[in-house]
Amino acid sequence: MTLPKDAWEHLQDMIRRDHAKILARYFKDLGPNWEPEIASTRGAIRTACTIKDEDTATITLLRLFYFYIILGYGFRGLAPVFGVPSQQFQEAYELHPQIFLYFSQDKASIPDGLRPVEAQISFRIMGYTKESMTPAKALPFATRIAEEFVEANKGITFSKGKQVISYVDVKNGIKTLKIFALSQSEGIDIIKKVCKVLLLPYSSEFVGTSDKPQRASITKPVGKEMVYGKSVAKKRWRPSAKVRFRYAYMIVDNREFPVPLVDTTGRFPDAIIKKYG
Incomplete structure (x- = not known):
C-alpha cells in the first residue's frame, strides 16, 4: 500500500479513529446510536469533543485539549503521588x-x-x-x-x-x-x-x-462506601x-x-x- 499524499488527512483519520473509540466508552450512557446535539449537557460536551472530517489541525487539537486536559480524561490513569522534596x-x-x-x-x-x-x-x-x-x-x-x-x-x-x-x-x-x-x-x-x-x-x-x-484479597471491589x-x-x-x-x-x-x-x-x-x- 502506497503512503498517503496528504499527511494531515491520514494523521487526522488515525487520531479520529482511536479518539472515537475512547469517546464511545466515556459517553456510553448516551447510547450506541448517539448523534451530535447540544440540547443536553453530556451531548454538548461530546459534540465539542468529537473530531470532524472537515476540522483543521487547530480545531482538532482544541477538541483533544478540551477532552484530555480540561475535562481531565488524560489524568484518569495517573495515581496520586504523596512525595517529599x-x-x-x-x-x-x-x-x-x-x-x-x-x-x-x-x-x-x-x-x-x-x-x-x-x-x-x-x-x-x-x-x-x-x-x-x-x-x-x-x-x-x-x-x-x-x-x-x-x-x-x-x-x-x-x-x-x-x-x-x-x-x-x-x-x-x-x-x-x-x-x-x-x-x-x-x-x-x-x-x-x-x-x-x-x-x-x-x-x-x-x-x-x-x-x-x-482476610481474603480484594482484587475487584463490589459496592461503594461514603x-x-x-x-x-x-x-x-x-x-x-x-x-x-x-x-x-x-x-x-x-x-x-x-x-x-x-x-x-x-x-x-x-x-x-x-x-x-
Whole structure:
C-alpha cells in the first residue's frame, strides 16, 4: 500500500479513529446510536469533543485539549503521588545507593475503571557510596537486572498476592526485602534473582513467610462506601494480579535525579540498558 499524499488527512483519520473509540466508552450512557446535539449537557460536551472530517489541525487539537486536559480524561490513569522534596528524600538515603525494581499489571488484564496493580522492590548496594559509584560500576548491575528480569525484550512476570515473603541477610546488607506474592515459591524465585543481581549466595535460612491473613484479597471491589461525604468505590486490599517488570533505577545520595538502569517501556531514553519489545 502506497503512503498517503496528504499527511494531515491520514494523521487526522488515525487520531479520529482511536479518539472515537475512547469517546464511545466515556459517553456510553448516551447510547450506541448517539448523534451530535447540544440540547443536553453530556451531548454538548461530546459534540465539542468529537473530531470532524472537515476540522483543521487547530480545531482538532482544541477538541483533544478540551477532552484530555480540561475535562481531565488524560489524568484518569495517573495515581496520586504523596512525595517529599528531592533533597529531603535523599537525606534519608545517604550511605549506600539503592536500586528500585518496578512492576505493573499488563493493560489488557486491568478491569474497567481500576488502575493497574503495581509492585516495587528495593535493595541497597553495600560496598558502594556516592563517591565510589560510577556509570561504569552501575553497568554490571544493570546488565544482571536485564538478565534476570527481562526475557525476549519483555519483563518477566510474577503473581502478586497477599502473602509476604521476606528475606533478611543483615551481614550482606539485606534488611527489609519483602515480596508480596501469591505463593511462597514465586516470592522465593524473585528473591533468588535479587541475590544474583547483588552477586550474593541465596540461603533458605534467611527466608520468612508471614501467616496468610485470614482476610481474603480484594482484587475487584463490589459496592461503594461514603468517604468525606461522597460515595466512592470501595478500595482494593492486597489484590492478586500478574505483574510484569517494567524498569529499574538507582538512587544515589546528592544526585537530583535517579539513574535509570534498565527500561522496557521507552519511558527512560537515557537508561543504561534499553529492552523494547
